[in-house]
Amino acid sequence: MIPAIEVQGLRKAFGDHVVLDGIDLVVPAGEVVCVIGPSGSGKSTLLRCINRLEEPTGGRILIEGEDITDPECDIDDVRTRIGMVFQQFNLFPHLDVMTNLTIAPRRVRKLPKAQTIELADAMLARVGLSEKVHAYPGQLSGGQQQRVAIARALCMEPDMMLFDEVTSALDPELVGDVLEVMRSLARDGRTMVVVTHEMGFAREVADRVVFMDAAAIVEEGTPAQVLGQPTHQRTRRFLERVLNQ
Amino acid sequence: MALTRRQRARLVRLVTIVVPLAVGAVLIALADWAAIQRAFFQPDIAADLFPDIVTTGVRNTLIYTFFAFVGGLAIGLLMALMRLSSIPPYRWFATAYIELFRGVPAIVTLLAVGFAIPIALDWRVPGDYGPASVALAIVAGAYLAETIRAGIQGVPKGQVEAARSLGMSSTRTMVTIVIPQAFRLMIPPLTNELVLLVKDSSLVYVLGSTADTIELNKFGRDAVAREFNGTPITVVALLYLAITLPLTRVAAWLETRGGGGR
Secondary structure (H helix, E strand, O other): OOOOEEEEEEEEEEOOEEEEEEEEEEEOOOOEEEEEOOOOOOHHHHHHHHOOOOOOOEEEEEEOOEEOOOOOOOHHHHHOOEEEEOOOOOOOOOOOHHHHHHHHHHHOOOOOHHHHHHHHHHHHHHOOOHHHOOOOHHHOOHHHHHHHHHHHHHOOOOOEEEEEOOOOOOOHHHHHHHHHHHHHHHHOOOEEEEEOOOHHHHHHHOOEEEEEEOOEEEEEEOHHHHHHOOOOHHHHHHHHHHHOO | OOOOHHHHHHHHHHHHHHHHHHHHHHHHHHOOHHHHHHHHOOHHHHHHHOOHHHHHHHHHHHHHHHHHHHHHHHHHHHHHHHHOOOOHHHHHHHHHHHHHHHHOOHHHHHHHHHHHHHHHHOOOOOOOOHHHHHHHHHHHHHHHHHHHHHHHHHOOHHHHHHHHHOOOOHHHHHHHHHHHHHHHHHHHHHHHHHHHHHHHHHHHHHHOOOOOOOOHHHHHHHHHHHHOOOHHHHHHHHHHHHHHHHHHHHHHHHHHHOOOOO
């Protein structure tokens, strides 16, 4: 079976600064992969290369078998199959919640209006914010905004979801609701790549944990292996630092 | 001899408050108020100007301003997008345009469009208001381009990334996500540009005007020459203020209210 995401020898440099140095990663459909590592290790850049928000410097990225680094590739079309959620939510502040959710299905997927509203209602219910349908993003808490952002991505009915440190900008008491939504998505068997500092979430939800440091993948395996019995010194040191906080 | 701190403070107070007040009092006492009133505030001359100064002068000033602003917005948006383009020749052209028409006095552009082009090409911008409006729009476009570019760049990068990650094309992202937010950011500076245009419209006199197309400033100057009196200039100044003050008040209000959506 063709994997959802296949990264081969990915390199990314900003000028002389190498951020990703030969990354290989395969994410089969239905798998939840959590990427952990110290800040500056390149994990967010890896995620942003997967939907080409960052242009790779070298290597290949296959989405469902399609090479998105090929200049012939229609990246806008590929992106409709990859939902992305950002650290800073990035809701459209000039549009209400309903329009935030329906604008891409209408303008990009060309769905009829009634169908997009139905879809938006369903996804908003799924993240538990049905009553906020007419609110503007500025009227919502950070946690609510982030759940709306997840619902917005889901309205495209993507085959896979990318989460880029989605709880890092939230007050601690708001993190739980967002993680709960992500847990339920994982239970549904959705393909997810999650860059996170939430070790508890990774241990509980991930099928596989990838530890990155200094522009490379240091080790990967089941949560029990990587978080429980890490084989590399660098992984152990990182986990000690994070878990002792 | 060195002054103590208290003495120095007293001296500063004397210089900054007492001296200007004294000078003002002397000037007021010496001024020939009757002569000033004769020269600038004759009610009958002022009354004679109405209603034509409003129905013709103010009206035409507003017409020139409107055409210049709408045309300038269109040109400015185009130049801003070209300036931000990834295609180098577009950027070069927009930069050259902006630098040229910001660097050259507006009056030169007016003369070029009104006289030089008709002489060189044997073609004139049609319409009574045409040449002057086009020239003002060309100049306004250069200034507005920079205002609009700043507004577009003021929209956070994350907005573009969110839109693109949903599969929107760069054009769709610009039209539905970036420009609506940019215009919200730009309302205060755009209002200021509009006030400048109201005043710049007084320059169209260099192209000559008919009794129908004469704008406020020229209307006043003709009246000064006819009456041999300064009163019309006072009226003209007050009428300009009647147009621009509400605009600057609106701009200030929008600024304090600023970005309520974010």
